[in-house]
Amino acid sequence: MGGINQNSDREWIKHRYIGAGLCLVFIFCVLFLRLVYLQIIRGDEYRRLSMTNCVRLKSIKSSRGLIYDRNHNLLVDNRPAFDLTIVLEDAKPLKETLERLAELTGDSCEELTATIKKAGRAAFYKPLVLKRDITRDLLAVIEAHQFDLPGIHIDIEPTRNYIHKKTAAHLIGYLGEINKQELASGKFPNVRSGDPIGRYGVEKSFEQDLQGKRGGHQVEVDVNGRVIKILKTVEPVSGRDLVLTMDLSLQQKAENLLGENDGAVVALDPSNGDVLVMASSPSFDQNDFIGGISSKKWQALRDDPGRPMNNKAIQAEYPPASTYKTITALAGLEEKVIDRNSTFFCPGFYKFGNRRYHCWNKYGHGNLNVVDAIAQSCDVFFYQTGEKLGVDALARYAHGSGLGRLTGIRLAHERPGLIPTSVWKKKRFKEPWQAGETLSISIGQGFNLVTPLQMAVFISAIGNSGTLYRPRLVKSVQDAKGQMIREIEPEITGGLPASKKNLAIVRQGLLEVVHGNRGTARHIRLPGIQIAGKTGTAQVFSRKAGEKFNNEKLKRTLQDHAWFVCYAPAQDPKIAIAVIIEHGEHGSSAAAPVAKGLIHAYLGDPEVPTAVVKDDQAHVE
Amino acid sequence: MFDRRLVSNFDWGFLLLIFFICILGLIILYSAVTAGYNGTMLHPLFKKQVVWLSVGFAIMMGCFVVDFKELAKLHFLIYAVCVGLLIATWFVGHTGGGSQRWLVLGPVRIQTSELMKISLIISLASVYADSIDPEGLGFRHLIKPAILCIIPFGLIVIQPDLGTGLLLLLIAGCLTLFAKVEKKVVFILGGAGLCLVPLVWFFGLKDYQKDRILTFLNPERDPLGAGYHIIQSKIAIGSGMLTGKGFLHGTQNALNFLPEQHTDFILSVLAEEWGLVGCAVLLTLYFLLLFWGLNIAYNCRNMFGSLLAMGVTIMIFWQIFINVGMVMGLMPVVGVPLPLVSYGGSSVVTNMVGFGILLNISMRKFNTA
Numbered sequence: 006m007g008g009i010n011q012n013s014d015r016e017w018i019k020h021r022y023i024g025a026g027l028c029l030v031f032i033f034c035v036l037f038l039r040l041v042y043l044q045i046i047r048g049d050e051y052r053r054l055s056m057t058n059c060v061r062l063k064s065i066k067s068s069r070g071l072i073y074d075r076n077h078n079l080l081v082d083n084r085p086a087f088d089l090t091i092v093l094e095d096a097k098p099l100k101e102t103l104e105r106l107a108e109l110t111g112d113s114c115e116e117l118t119a120t121i122k123k124a125g126r127a128a129f130y131k132p133l134v135l136k137r138d139i140t141r142d143l144l145a146v147i148e149a150h151q152f153d154l155p156g157i158h159i160d161i162e163p164t165r166n167y168i169h170k171k172t173a174a175h176l177i178g179y180l181g182e183i184n185k186q187e188l189a190s191g192k193f194p195n196v197r198s199g200d201p202i203g204r205y206g207v208e209k210s211f212e213q214d215l216q217g218k219r220g221g222h223q224v225e226v227d228v229n230g231r232v233i234k235i236l237k238t239v240e241p242v243s244g245r246d247l248v249l250t251m252d253l254s255l256q257q258k259a260e261n262l263l264g265e266n267d268g269a270v271v272a273l274d275p276s277n278g279d280v281l282v283m284a285s286s287p288s289f290d291q292n293d294f295i296g297g298i299s300s301k302k303w304q305a306l307r308d309d310p311g312r313p314m315n316n317k318a319i320q321a322e323y324p325p326a327s328t329y330k331t332i333t334a335l336a337g338l339e340e341k342v343i344d345r346n347s348t349f350f351c352p353g354f355y356k357f358g359n360r361r362y363h364c365w366n367k368y369g370h371g372n373l374n375v376v377d378a379i380a381q382s383c384d385v386f387f388y389q390t391g392e393k394l395g396v397d398a399l400a401r402y403a404h405g406s407g408l409g410r411l412t413g414i415r416l417a418h419e420r421p422g423l424i425p426t427s428v429w430k431k432k433r434f435k436e437p438w439q440a441g442e443t444l445s446i447s448i449g450q451g452f453n454l455v456t457p458l459q460m461a462v463f464i465s466a467i468g469n470s471g472t473l474y475r476p477r478l479v480k481s482v483q484d485a486k487g488q489m490i491r492e493i494e495p496e497i498t499g500g501l502p503a504s505k506k507n508l509a510i511v512r513q514g515l516l517e518v519v520h521g522n523r524g525t526a527r528h529i530r531l532p533g534i535q536i537a538g539k540t541g542t543a544q545v546f547s548r549k550a551g552e553k554f555n556n557e558k559l560k561r562t563l564q565d566h567a568w569f570v571c572y573a574p575a576q577d578p579k580i581a582i583a584v585i586i587e588h589g590e591h592g593s594s595a596a597a598p599v600a601k602g603l604i605h606a607y608l609g610d611p612e613v614p615t616a617v618v619k620d621d622q623a624h625v626e
Numbered sequence: 627m628f629d630r631r632l633v634s635n636f637d638w639g640f641l642l643l644i645f646f647i648c649i650l651g652l653i654i655l656y657s658a659v660t661a662g663y664n665g666t667m668l669h670p671l672f673k674k675q676v677v678w679l680s681v682g683f684a685i686m687m688g689c690f691v692v693d694f695k696e697l698a699k700l701h702f703l704i705y706a707v708c709v710g711l712l713i714a715t716w717f718v719g720h721t722g723g724g725s726q727r728w729l730v731l732g733p734v735r736i737q738t739s740e741l742m743k744i745s746l747i748i749s750l751a752s753v754y755a756d757s758i759d760p761e762g763l764g765f766r767h768l769i770k771p772a773i774l775c776i777i778p779f780g781l782i783v784i785q786p787d788l789g790t791g792l793l794l795l796l797i798a799g800c801l802t803l804f805a806k807v808e809k810k811v812v813f814i815l816g817g818a819g820l821c822l823v824p825l826v827w828f829f830g831l832k833d834y835q836k837d838r839i840l841t842f843l844n845p846e847r848d849p850l851g852a853g854y855h856i857i858q859s860k861i862a863i864g865s866g867m868l869t870g871k872g873f874l875h876g877t878q879n880a881l882n883f884l885p886e887q888h889t890d891f892i893l894s895v896l897a898e899e900w901g902l903v904g905c906a907v908l909l910t911l912y913f914l915l916l917f918w919g920l921n922i923a924y925n926c927r928n929m930f931g932s933l934l935a936m937g938v939t940i941m942i943f944w945q946i947f948i949n950v951g952m953v954m955g956l957m958p959v960v961g962v963p964l965p966l967v968s969y970g971g972s973s974v975v976t977n978m979v980g981f982g983i984l985l986n987i988s989m990r991k992f993n994t995a
Contacts (some may be wrong), residue, residue, distance in 0.1 A: 017760045018932070022924040025936075026917065032947060033913050037906065039954045043864040044902045051864025055898075223857060236857070368687060 034405040054225070063132070063232075064197070067217030068163040068485075070205040070244030072177060072207065074253040075279070075480060079168060081177060084297070086164035087144050089157065092134040093121070096156025109146050110136065110347060132158060134199060137296040144215060161373055165295055171288040175316035176249075176280070176416075176478070178206020179294040195219060204294075206316075207478060208245065210415040211358045214482050216489075218243030232514040246250035250279035256607045259284040261518050262599040267587040268566075269317035269457040272603055275465035275466050275578045277495035278474025280414070282582075282603065283458075291477050322454035323585055325408070326541030327382045328568045329449025331467065331511060333390050334375055336402035337474040342393035345510050348372045351385035355444070362388050362444050365542075378520040379514025382540060384448050391447020396438055405502035407462050407473050413478040413498060422459055425452035450544055460570050461583035467515065468537070468572030468581050470508055471501040515539055516575050526569065526593050531602040534608055537578075538571025538600065540593045543585075564588040573604045577597070582609050637988040640918050643964070643991060644686075644981055647911050648679050651967035657874050658888040660970070671888060671969055678971040682978035690981025693990060697983075698930045701745075701752040705774065708745040711738040712781040727785050737972035739782045739790045743797060744979050747937035749774050750798060755930035761809035789960045796944055803935045810837040810952045813950050855891065856955050861956060862894035863905075870901030888962055888969045894952045908967075912946050922988045931987045938980040945977075 026497045043051065072081040101435060107114040120135055137344045139147075139159075165180055180201035188198060196202055202216070203209035220241030225234040250355070259270040263286040270281035287309065293302050315321060330452050337343040355362045364370065364384040372376070378386035391399060403409060409424030425446065427438035446450035458476060466473045475496040482490045502510065515537035519525040525540045543566040554601035567589030572578035582600045589595030636907040652675065659669040697704070713730045715738045728735040750771055756766045775798045803812075825834065862876065870876075876898035897905050919939030926932040942965055949964040951957035963973040 019924070021806065025804065029913070029916055029920065033909060036947075036954070037909060039956055040863070040897070040902055040905050040909075043815060043954060044897065044905075047864050048867035049863045052867060054861045055865035102905050223854065338838070346936060522933075546964055561853055 009255070028441070053418045054149050055100075061356060063222040064219040065133060065239075066162045066200075066224065067195075067219055067241035068243050069165060069498065070211075070485070071246045071503075072214040072215075073246065073248045074085055074251050074256075075249060075281075078253045078512070080249070080253065082166050082168065084166040085161050087138050087141075088134050088162055088193055089136040089143075089147065090134050090160050091121070092132050092156045092158065094156070096154075101357040102154060105150070106135075106157060109150060110139075110143060112136075119451040132160065134160075138164060139391035155521055165291075169253070169257070170290050170292065172253070172260060173251060173283065174206075174288045174291050175285045175318070176251060176256075176283045176488075177291065178208035178210075179204055179206055179291040180208055181294060182297060201295075206416060209417055211247055211479060211482070212597065214245040214247065214291040218242040230322045232611070239534065243492055246483045246485065246487075248481045248483065250274070250281065250477050251283065252281045252607075255603060255607055256282050256284060259599070260286065260288070260604045261604055263586075266589060266595070267311045267317075268585045268589065268596075269321065270582065270584050270599060270603070271318045271457050271461035272580055272582045272607075273461050273465045273474075273476060274398060275469040275474075275572055275581045276475045278462070278465070279480070279495075280476050280478050281580060281607070283316075283318045285321075287311040287313040289313045314382045314556065316416070316418070316570055317585070318457045318588075319412075319414060321585075322420050322422050322456055323566055323568075324451070324453050324543040325449040325455045325460065326543035326568050327449055328460060328539045328541035328570050329403075329453060329455075330379060330382065330387050330447075331410070331464075331515065331539055332403050332406055332449045333399060334379055334511050334514065335406070335501070335503045335507060336399050337390040338510060339373070339402065339503055340394055343375055345376075346374060348374045349386045349389050351383050353385075355385045355388040357388070357392070357441060357444060360441065362441075375510060376514040376517060377521075377523075379511065379539065380524045382518075382525050387447045388444045391443050392440070394443075395476070396443045396446055397426050397428075399443070400424045402502055403453075405498070406466065406497070408453075408459050411459055412456075412462050412476050413496075414458060415478055419458075421457055422456055423452060423454040430509065449541060457583045457585050459566070461581055464539075464570040464572055464583060465578070465581035466501050467508065467512065468575075468578035470501065470505060472497055473499040473501065512537060512575070519571075526571075526594070526597045529597045531573075531601060531605055533575055534604060535575035535600070536571055536573040537575040538569055538597065538605060540591070540597060541568030541570075542566070542591055545588065564590050567591055567593075567595035569593070569600050571597075571600050571604075573608065632989050635989045635991065638825050639755075639924070640915075640922075640981075640985060642662065643911065643915055643918065647908075647966045650908060650911065651964075652676065653873075654670055654892055654896045654967060655888060655969055657876065657899055658892055661872065674967050675974075678974045679966075681971075681975045684983035685975060686978040686985070689979055690713055690986035690989060692986075694931055694934065694983060694986045695928065695990075697748050697934070698752040698755065701749045701975075705743050705749045708738070708742045709777055711736075711780065712742060712778060713909075713916065714738075715785070716781065727787055734971070739785070739787060739794070740972040740976040742778045742793060743941055743975070744803055744938075744976060744983075746774065746778060746794060746798060747801065747941060748934060750801050751930055751933035754802070754933050758929060758933075762806045763802075763811070764808050765811055768807070769800070770852070771798070787961065793944060793948070793962065797937070800940045800944075801933065804936055804940070805933060824921070855959060859894045859953050860955050864903040865895035866898040866904075868901050868902055870897070870899045873899055875899060877888060883931065889963055890949065890968065891953055892964055892968050893950060896967075909950075914962050916943050916946075919984055922984050922991070923992045924971075926987050927991060935984055935987045938983055941980060942977065 007351065068083045071079060071083075074080055081509040091102075092536060093099065103114050103117050106112075107117055121133060142161060151157070155195070161294075167174075167177065167179075170438060171563060172480075183193060183196050183198065183200055183202045185198075187193060187202070188196070193202060193212075193216075195216055197219065203212040208215065218241060220239045222238045223236040224232045225236060255272065259272065259282045263270060263284055266286060268286055270282055270284040271280070273279060274281055286577035289306055293299075298306075312321075336345075350372050351364055351366075351370035353364050353367045355364070365382070368386070370381055370383045373381065373383055373386060377383070377385070400409075403424045410420050411419050411421050424440075430436060430438050430452075441593070442451055462473060462476060475498045477495055479493050481492045484490055503511075516535060518538050518540065519526045519530055519536045521527065526536075526538055529536065543563055545563055567586040568584070569582045580603070582603055584596040584599045586595040586599070588616065651958075652672070655675055656672055659671045710861070711729060715727065718729070727737050727739065729738050730736075740832035747865070753771055754763070757763060759767075775795060779791050779794055782794065865871070866876075876895055893908075894903070896908060900907075916939055919935060919942065923932050923939060926935055944967050945962050948957055948960060948962045949968070952959055962969050965977045966974065
């Protein structure tokens with residue numbers, strides 16, 4: 006770090022400092038000239054603007070993207086809503102203005118003042134929403150009294166409109182006002198305080214597409230807050246439209262078939278995982294959430310024992326019951342503990358250790374092979390298959406078939422279900438696995454828990470010979486002009502851990518469930534369409550293995566859940582369905598007819614009446 | 627040991643200049659925070675600023691006790707400590723407005739990126755002082771400075787505080803150019819930079835990031851946010867006309883029309899209440915300050931001291947220019963405070979440290995060893 010002694014150095018450095026000094030002079034001249042321009046040349050104009058304090062902001066809300074079903078039927082659009090707003094700076098004298106307004110709206114003056122107070126230190130010049138979505142009558146009254154309501158404005162804002170009310174409410178979702186944490190998170194750069202964002206369903210999952218971008222005006226206003234001149238405008242950008250995979254008419258059909266029952270229906274296209282139907286009952290009206298749901302309505306929804314706010318298709322976990330025998334059969338065949346021709350004898354019970362595990366048919370099924378066992382849902386056959394497999398082998402196949410893990414559907418709150426293993430039990434209960442428990446597991450009772458969506462994905466995979474798809478909700482995203490922004494491709498998440506040969510055996514069994522002489526769902530046959538499926542009856546409370554209860558005598562809330570999973574046409578499936586009816590008792594009588602109705606509606610046969618024929622014989626399983 | 631020349635050489639003029647700007651700053655701040663304030667006491671922000679300025683003065687005094695040449699020896703240690711603080715901010719920093727910028731120590735919140743500015747200037751001055759050449763620095767001379775810049779830049783950008791990060795690069799870049807770089811290097815780096823811009827733009831950035839940058843460059847795109855601030859700021863400045871509306875009589879300010887009128891937009895309060903005359907006074911004071919800084923740099927017979935003084939002057943210059951340009955609508959809206967006038971502790975302390983270094987260099991200009 007030497008000094009600067011040489012003259013040449015000194016000369017050189019001097020030049021650099023002179024250069025820097027000249028830059029400094031130049032830049033300060035520019036700044037000064039700018040001041041002269043603003044304060045002297047345009048000073049009068051700005052003085053005038055400042056005297057009236059009259060530049061206001063008017064935000065223009067973008068309209069949220071529309072939502073269509075797979076056939077381009079409109080499901081969700083926007084309607085104009087009239088919001089009553091106030092600009093405090095213009096609303097003078099404030100007290101009198103609020104009193105007059107309170108008279109007209111029927112609110113108390115205190116309520117209005119409270120709304121203003123709640124807005125906190127919002128600037129004087131920003132419009133503040135007093136009442137959202139006022140009625141046309143009130144709108145007319147306000148318009149008529151506009152002259153003595155200075156600073157009070159009506160803002161027209163696009164607002165969500167759910168055309169088919171409760172239909173597919175869980176799938177489509179609803180909106181809610183953004184909260185402070187979400188605003189602070191920086192994840193919603195285009196959203197302002199007070200704006201709605203997707204809270205549930207597709208509205209939430211596809212928020213970034215649906216949202217659009219706010220625009221705005223800077224306007225000059227007069228003393229009464231009336232717009233004189235627009236100084237600057239930025240046009241809003243509409244949100245993108247969604248085309249769902251859901252089929253509106255089929256969805257409505259499913260919801261009608263579910264009727265008053267609590268439960269869920271999921272229908273998928275086995276060739277690509279498209280969600281054709283996702284119904285959960287009871288449902289709710291999404292329109293109630295617009296502009297904030299009233300606490301009374303919210304309480305009623307929350308306290309409803311039918312849990313209307315739960316999407317039972319993905320959030321409710323049920324024991325899979327006999328539908329699980331499909332897994333046990335596949336595992337048994339793959340692990341070679343049984344083959345196509347192995348037979349077991351069913352005397353109506355299976356003796357294990359010193360206990361008897363009953364079959365649902367106390368008279369016994371006699372000798373049967375795997376195809377008959379599936380068709381007649383023989384418990385004894387699967388007790389023995391499961392015993393030979395062991396819990397962990399069984400769990401491996403269940404897991405490989407998509408059970409006990411998320412399907413990856415793009416909806417929040419999906420539950421994974423539960424497939425027990427010996428390790429899991431050790432961790433959870435600090436107890437070793439009991440061989441007897443494997444017996445319960447192998448017929449789908451015990452610790453097993455699945456969601457209807459998982460079962461739909463699984464049965465789809467059986468139907469399409471082994472491919473597991475991620476359920477697809479949205480086919481494509483389009484801009485407001487209908488131009489494709491992006492298509493969402495089907496996504497394969499895995500394959501069933503089974504050979505084609507063994508799958509064919511299981512498929513034969515499933516076909517006989519409906520079309521065999523002794524099949525448990527033979528009453529839902531449709532002429533011309535082969536259906537392959539599996540019934541199930543899930544115990545709501547645990548009872549001694551195999552113990553029989555007279556369900557009719559039990560309270561409704563303790564009665565069994567009814568399952569039915571199926572695909573059709575059996576040879577080349579176009580639709581796969583999972584139905585659960587809570588406390589529906591028997592899969593065959595309660596759940597299967599729902600599937601039948603859907604298959605008929607989807608694959609169609611106008612000559613056959615759609616009415617569900619009740620078959621007394623069906624009460625056996 | 628003690629050299630009496632230190633006292634006789636003390637730059638009283640410069641100290642007085644700083645003092646004047648602080649007083650003017652306090653008057654403007656008083657007006658900015660008192661508007662619409664109903665309390666009977668002095669506004670708490672005003673009182674806090676008085677405390678900060680006092681602390682700043684004390685730190686400034688502390689800065690010229692030790693010979694500035696010690697800084698060259700310690701530069702890497704200082705640099706390492708500041709980088710350490712930046713990393714600490716990442717882990718335990720206080721989150722404000724979605725980014726982690728502050729390190730909280732008891733009652734004090736330190737914006738660590740502010741300290742980094744001074745530290746980087748010291749390091750670069752030290753590195754360039756060793757390698758400076760009238761022919762200009764070649765590529766190999768620039769490797770070390772580049773590394774010294776990139777590390778804090780990266781740490782600040784992930785906070786995220788792109789504005790301060792870019793300011794850091796701007797200061798470092800100006801100091802480097804001042805230290806003189808070979809023409810060849812300027813052309814190659816400039817050319818490469820120009821080529822890189824479209825590449826990053828088209829392949830490196832997501833739509834929303836591009837959007838943010840466009841709004842950053844052109845606030846009028848966002849008429850409800852930054853654009854609104856600018857138009858209100860221009861009204862405030864313009865309506866001041868030649869002599870202003872008078873102390874505490876600014877209507878734009880009093881009615882809360884100005885956003886952040888006590889921090890980034892404080893110049894509009896001055897312009898509204900004191901008019902062109904008031905602004906001219908402040909700009910003149912700033913001009914003198916910068917010119918003085920330049921002079922200190924020029925008169926220092928030690929290359930490190932000369933570059934260090936230049937670096938500090940460049941830092942002060944950019945803050946003034948960006949803030950004034952932004953408030954007048956000449957520059958994009960970026961959060962840069964006006965030195966010694968805007969409310970804010972970290973800014974006051976950083977600038978005072980800078981002035982302390984300038985005074986230090988000034989009083990030791992005779993000393994070439």
